[in-house]
Amino acid sequence: MANTPRSRVNLLSKAISGTHSSTGGSTLLGYIGIDTIIEQMRKKTMKTGFDFNIMVVGHSGLGKSTLVNTLFKSQVSRRSAGWARDEKIPKTVEIKSVSHVIEEGGVKMKLTLVDTPGFGDQINNDNCWEPISKFINEQYEKFLKEEVNITRKKRIPDTRVHCCLYFISPTGHSLRQLDIEFMKRLSHSVNIIPIIAKADTMTTEERQEFKQRVRKELEMSGIEFYPQKEFDDDMEDKSDNDKIREAMPFAVVGSDKEYQVNGKRVLGRKTAWGVVEVENPNHCEFAQLRDFLIRSHLQDLKEVTHNIHYETYRAKRLNENGGLHPISSSDTQESNL
Amino acid sequence: MASTEIARQAGEGARAVPLAGHVGFDSMPDQLVNKSVNHGFCFNILCVGETGLGKSTLMDTLFNTKFEGEPTQHNQPGVTLKSNTYELQESNVRLKLTVVNTVGFGDQINKEDSYKSIVEFIDAQFEAYLQEELKIKRTLHSYHDTRIHACLYFIAPTGHSLKSLDLVTMKKLDSKVNIIPIIAKSDAISKSELAKFKIKITSELVSNGVQIYQFPTDDESVAEINSTMNSHLPFAVVGSTEEVKIGNKMVKARQYPWGTVQVENENHCDFVKLREMLIRVNMEDLREQTHTRHYELYRRCKLEEMGFKDTDPDSKPFSLQETYEAKRNEFMGELQKKEEEMRQMFVQRVKEKEAELKEAEKELHEKFDRLKKLHQDEKKKLEEKKKTLDDELNMFKQKKTAAELLQNQAQQAGGSTTLKRDKERKNNPWLCTE
Numbered sequence: 001m002a003n004t005p006r007s008r009v010n011l012l013s014k015a016i017s018g019t020h021s022s023t024g025g026s027t028l029l030g031y032i033g034i035d036t037i038i039e040q041m042r043k044k045t046m047k048t049g050f051d052f053n054i055m056v057v058g059h060s061g062l063g064k065s066t067l068v069n070t071l072f073k074s075q076v077s078r079r080s081a082g083w084a085r086d087e088k089i090p091k092t093v094e095i096k097s098v099s100h101v102i103e104e105g106g107v108k109m110k111l112t113l114v115d116t117p118g119f120g121d122q123i124n125n126d127n128c129w130e131p132i133s134k135f136i137n138e139q140y141e142k143f144l145k146e147e148v149n150i151t152r153k154k155r156i157p158d159t160r161v162h163c164c165l166y167f168i169s170p171t172g173h174s175l176r177q178l179d180i181e182f183m184k185r186l187s188h189s190v191n192i193i194p195i196i197a198k199a200d201t202m203t204t205e206e207r208q209e210f211k212q213r214v215r216k217e218l219e220m221s222g223i224e225f226y227p228q229k230e231f232d233d234d235m236e237d238k239s240d241n242d243k244i245r246e247a248m249p250f251a252v253v254g255s256d257k258e259y260q261v262n263g264k265r266v267l268g269r270k271t272a273w274g275v276v277e278v279e280n281p282n283h284c285e286f287a288q289l290r291d292f293l294i295r296s297h298l299q300d301l302k303e304v305t306h307n308i309h310y311e312t313y314r315a316k317r318l319n320e321n322g323g324l325h326p327i328s329s330s331d332t333q334e335s336n337l
Numbered sequence: 338m339a340s341t342e343i344a345r346q347a348g349e350g351a352r353a354v355p356l357a358g359h360v361g362f363d364s365m366p367d368q369l370v371n372k373s374v375n376h377g378f379c380f381n382i383l384c385v386g387e388t389g390l391g392k393s394t395l396m397d398t399l400f401n402t403k404f405e406g407e408p409t410q411h412n413q414p415g416v417t418l419k420s421n422t423y424e425l426q427e428s429n430v431r432l433k434l435t436v437v438n439t440v441g442f443g444d445q446i447n448k449e450d451s452y453k454s455i456v457e458f459i460d461a462q463f464e465a466y467l468q469e470e471l472k473i474k475r476t477l478h479s480y481h482d483t484r485i486h487a488c489l490y491f492i493a494p495t496g497h498s499l500k501s502l503d504l505v506t507m508k509k510l511d512s513k514v515n516i517i518p519i520i521a522k523s524d525a526i527s528k529s530e531l532a533k534f535k536i537k538i539t540s541e542l543v544s545n546g547v548q549i550y551q552f553p554t555d556d557e558s559v560a561e562i563n564s565t566m567n568s569h570l571p572f573a574v575v576g577s578t579e580e581v582k583i584g585n586k587m588v589k590a591r592q593y594p595w596g597t598v599q600v601e602n603e604n605h606c607d608f609v610k611l612r613e614m615l616i617r618v619n620m621e622d623l624r625e626q627t628h629t630r631h632y633e634l635y636r637r638c639k640l641e642e643m644g645f646k647d648t649d650p651d652s653k654p655f656s657l658q659e660t661y662e663a664k665r666n667e668f669m670g671e672l673q674k675k676e677e678e679m680r681q682m683f684v685q686r687v688k689e690k691e692a693e694l695k696e697a698e699k700e701l702h703e704k705f706d707r708l709k710k711l712h713q714d715e716k717k718k719l720e721e722k723k724k725t726l727d728d729e730l731n732m733f734k735q736k737k738t739a740a741e742l743l744q745n746q747a748q749q750a751g752g753s754t755t756l757k758r759d760k761e762r763k764n765n766p767w768l769c770t771e
């Protein structure tokens with residue numbers, strides 16, 4: 001491993017000799033090795049591992065657990081495909097959080113799944129978003145308390161919700177009142193990714209129409225779902241994210257059973273009229289969701305949560321209590337009096 | 338793989354679950370790295386050493402570029418720190434490099450306070466970061482980190498031992514910054530002397546309890562090379578920006594009449610080792626140590642100094658806010674008291690001034706009255722005088738008319754003979770009736 005940076009040195013020195021730098025007025029001649037910091041950083045992050053916290057919200061029967069299992073190709077969520085005979089539908093929204101450690105390609109990830117059984121299941125669903133909102137804020141509060149300690153841990157355990165998958169019922173008509181209320185209230189404290197669940201109940205045309213209607217409704221209600229337009233870093237980001245925003249909400253199908261199709265084993269749902277292939281982009285948009293969520297925007301989800309949602313919570317919290325700005329003798333004018 | 342934190346957590350209630358296929362989160366390090374690359378990196382080096390030890394030249398050699406600046410004079414009255422920031426780019430990595438030089442270090446006659454400006458500078462950078470971190474609306478993400486990540490301490494190549502100034506300065510700095518001691522201008526020492534010198538230096542550092550930066554040996558991929566390098570500390574370096582032709586290539590070297598010292602030849606000096614350790618292997622670790630160890634220590638001390646505690650005497654966790662509130666109220670109370678005092682003083686002064694002015698006014702009135710009286714007296718006197726003069730004038734007029742009347746009568750009675758006599762008499766009465 002120690003040889004790798006050096007061999008890259010030889011390869012790159014030929015390409016780099018004579019690189020000019022930007023401001024500062026100094027010209028580089030010959031290779032220094034600054035770009036090895038990428039390798040150093042990569043090694044460091046692989047050593048410490050990652051955590052990721054994902055929350056699923058939607059009323060029961062929309063296939064939330066199945067979808068998460070399909071996304072992470074493992075039994076991270078206990079399937080509640082049918083309520084066990086003596087398990088009752090919870091009277092209020094419960095928050096259940098389960099953690100698993102998964103490893104792939106030398107990268108270890110602690111995945112925490114936060115389930116919200118009981119959401120939208122009662123007759124009167126007033127304020128059923130409150131336990132969820134409280135939970136999210138509690139995680140921010142926990143992090144804030146750790147951060148504010150005098151002696152801090154080297155790595156503050158991160159339980160903040162990085163991503164909230166909101167499952168929309170495939171009615172084919174429009175969003176429900178509950179959907180709009182929930183997303184409106186929570187889109188400013190957590191990254192919300194709306195998903196159309198059980199998309200195999202709609203034909204392709206119905207699906208397109210439904211998506212358009214949903215998107216328009218989201219826009220009219222002023223709901224900023226992830227990726228938020230205002231946090232696009234640069235033009236490249238913006239164009240990438242624009243494409244994604246155009247295609248959202250993704251209409252997905254989940255499954256953890258495999259079937260033989262055209263000689264290949266694929267994940268799918270077998271019906272009398274054929275097999276719905278989960279990873280087939282013609283059948284549903286699962287693959288797109290997975291690529292977007294895991295393969296390209298995983299880190300960004302965490303960063304937006306940390307740099308924006310958490311900071312907003314912190315600023316609000318500190319403003320309530322008159323500020324945390326330390327008083328020093330020279331500071332009499334500036335402290336929040 | 339070495340036991341990672343995640344694996345440890347696995348024992349704390351998170352099961353390890355096998356994956357049934359390729360999910361794709363192994364691209365996570367790449368995502369993270371890409372984001373960091375877009376954001377750019379920053380690295381801050383502090384060079385401490387006496388003037389003339391080749392600090393600027395070494396920086397130029399390390400980064401293969403000519404930083405601006407001319408050699409400093411030796412007559413500085415105190416130690417100041419000069420920092421310059423440069424933006425370097427290599428392939429797609431942008432680095433904001435800040436080089437801080439100590440100007441005038443070791444030049445004074447009395448060097449007792451030399452280390453103070455350096456310590457103040459380092460603390461100021463920590464303070465700036467701490468202030469930013471404690472703000473309500475903060476932008477830590479885009480904050481330009483000026484905290485010193487590495488301190489290259491230049492030791493003069495005497496060949497004997499460390500100077501006391503060096504020991505004192507390093508002792509003061511070792512808890513604040515990662516110190517990497519290097520022997521400057523090491524082409525002045527022969528190989529055998531060098532080995533002895535290095536041993537002497539290391540033993541002096543150990544016996545004085547100076548904690549220099551140890552290259553990390555916990556990551557197995559770099560453990561080996563780092564531990565060998567640790568044994569080569571302090572590095573004996575030679576810096577040069579001039580190129581000399583050796584064989585058929587141009588190398589950086591210093592040419593003497595008796596031979597050429599090649600900078601990048603490992604037999605001649607440890608420059609390559611320094612570059613390898615500082616930049617190519619441990620740059621990220623230096624940054625991390627600065628943040629997690631030195632900065633946290635500073636922060637803890639500073640907050641404790643201000644009176645914040647984590648737990649109160651009953652060992653219940655003290656909220657930072659509560660302590661803050663209490664302090665704030667205390668402070669506000671003090672401020673108010675001061676304000677009251679100042680107000681009182683002000684009112685008093687005003688009263689005094691008023692009294693003074695009233696006095697002055699009274700005096701003026703009195704003066705005016707006096708003058709008026711004087712004036713009236715004078716006037717009266719003058720009027721009397723005038724009256725007397727008027728009386729005299731009237732009397733004279735009367736006499737004059739009487740005399741003229743007499744004269745007319747005399748003229749009518751007498752003749753011309755008396756004219757002369759009258760003339761005389763005319764004149765005489767004038768003279769007689771003086």
